[in-house]
Amino acid sequence: MQTxxxxxxxxxxxxxxxxxxxxxxxxxxxxxxxxxxxxxxxRLAQIANFxxxxxxxxxxxxxxxxxxxxxxxxxxQRAIQMMSFRRTTRLTDIALACGFASSSDxxxxxxxxYGVAPSAFDLAAHRDxxxxxxxxxxxxxxxxxxPDGFKISLRRxxxxxxxxxxxxDCYSNRAGESPxxxxxxWAEQRGFAQGQWLGYMWDDPEVVPREQCRYDLxxxxxxxxxxxxxxxxxxxxxxxxxxxxxxxxxxxxxRAIDWFYGTWLPASGYVPDEQPCFEAFVGRPFAHxxxxxxxxxxxxxxxxxxA
Numbered sequence: 583m584q585t586x587x588x589x590x591x592x593x594x595x596x597x598x599x600x601x602x603x604x605x606x607x608x609x610x611x612x613x614x615x616x617x618x619x620x621x622x623x624x625r626l627a628q629i630a631n632f633x634x635x636x637x638x639x640x641x642x643x644x645x646x647x648x649x650x651x652x653x654x655x656x657x658x659q660r661a662i663q664m665m666s667f668r669r670t671t672r673l674t675d676i677a678l679a680c681g682f683a684s685s686s687d688x689x690x691x692x693x694x695x696y697g698v699a700p701s702a703f704d705l706a707a708h709r710d711x712x713x714x715x716x717x718x719x720x721x722x723x724x725x726x727x728x729p730d731g732f733k734i735s736l737r738r739x740x741x742x743x744x745x746x747x748x749x750x751d752c753y754s755n756r757a758g759e760s761p762x763x764x765x766x767x768w769a770e771q772r773g774f775a776q777g778q779w780l781g782y783m784w785d786d787p788e789v790v791p792r793e794q795c796r797y798d799l800x801x802x803x804x805x806x807x808x809x810x811x812x813x814x815x816x817x818x819x820x821x822x823x824x825x826x827x828x829x830x831x832x833x834x835x836x837r838a839i840d841w842f843y844g845t846w847l848p849a850s851g852y853v854p855d856e857q858p859c860f861e862a863f864v865g866r867p868f869a870h871x872x873x874x875x876x877x878x879x880x881x882x883x884x885x886x887x888x889a
Contacts, residue, residue, distance in 0.1 A: 604809035605630040606644050607748055609637075610796075611816050613653060614784045617660055617681045617856075621653050657681050658695050660856070661688065662789045666705055667843065667854050673700055679856075709788040716792045720833060723840035725848075730834065732841050734850075735825045736883075742818050744780060745769070745807060746800025761799060762868055768813050769801050778802045779867045782858040798858075799867055821855055823880040825862075831873055838879055847883075855882035 609630050613621055626649065627637035641649045657680045664676045677688030692700045713722070723729075747765040769775040780802065785795040798816075807815045824846070826838050839859075847853070860880040863869070870876065 601809075601811070602640055602644060603748075603812060604814050605632065606641055607814045608809065609641070610652075611814070614656065617657055618679050619681065621681065623649060653681075654691055655695070656784075658692060659785065659789050661692070661700070662703075662705065662708070663786050663854070665700065665703070666709065666789075667847065712788045712791070716787050717832070717836060720836060723837045723844065725844040728841050728845060730828075730837055730841075732826050732828075732838055732846075734842075734846055736822060737825065738822050739820065741820050743803050743806050743815060744798075744800040744818065745774065745803050745813055745815050746780075746798040747812055748814065749797045749799060750795075765799055765801070765813065766866065768810070774801050774803050775866075779863040779865075781861040781863070781867060784858050818857065821857055821882045822852075822884065823860075824850075824852065824883050825881070826879045827877075828879060829874075829876050831875070835875065835879065842879070842881055847881075850883075851886055852883035853886055855884045857882035 609626050612626070612629050623634050623638060627634040630637050630640075632640060638649060641652070645652060647655070661676050661680045661682075664671060664679065665673075668676070673688070674685040677685045680688070682688035682691065689699050689701075692698075692703070696703060710722075713720075745765075745768075747761050749761055766775060769777070778801065779799075781797060781799050783795060783797050787795050800816075803815070806817065809815060824842070826842060828834050828838050859882070860878075861875070862878040862880050864876040864878075868875075
């Protein structure tokens, strides 16, 4: 792993970089949790505690894209996720849920980005192409099969705070140990290290190019904290989790994900909630390296009649 990459940061003082990153991460968290809401520059700059003019420049320097381009991109990517797993939902409803002003605004943005209208978009081919990019040669588990005997448990959890470190391009850099060590050292110094460790991605790697995928590694904490350098804090709302236990390698994890989305979810009466899926580690994160994992996969879901 490596910390979030910073491109084009000439003119940003090195001592200020972690503080700038934490402020930008705070805005990213807000955007991803509020995609349906108006996301105006002045409001987001206020969250980052920058002037709008300076925040616009700092965001582009750190993220490699303008704020408006970022917001449009993640809205479109969220729309593809919803199109994949909420197939009975009208495109107009998906457009509004992702923050587009209208279905025509959504269709225009979608066609500009992907080259075709959303109604003509080949979801399966798009997902298969991205999957092959990060797991070459790994076959998708066919719908209806469960050779590993996966089982789902459902439970409701209250709101929670998570202190995390953000890792960019995680599929290229996941073998690195430095961010894991830094966040664990931070947690140990503050008495948080025995809490529940979580890894989660806001990005679906079957939708988002892997170099744009962000992986947060963190620990549940009892109360909100102020950002400390590269360590940020986020509050997740109450949610229902569909949980699968797994002990094995990445191939087993992918089969569990395939089984959940392809077999369990369509027959469950639930649809995915607009929250990331969590890897809840048994013990410390990556305690067994990068080839074997002991964890619970926690999928946030809502009843279909609530979606």
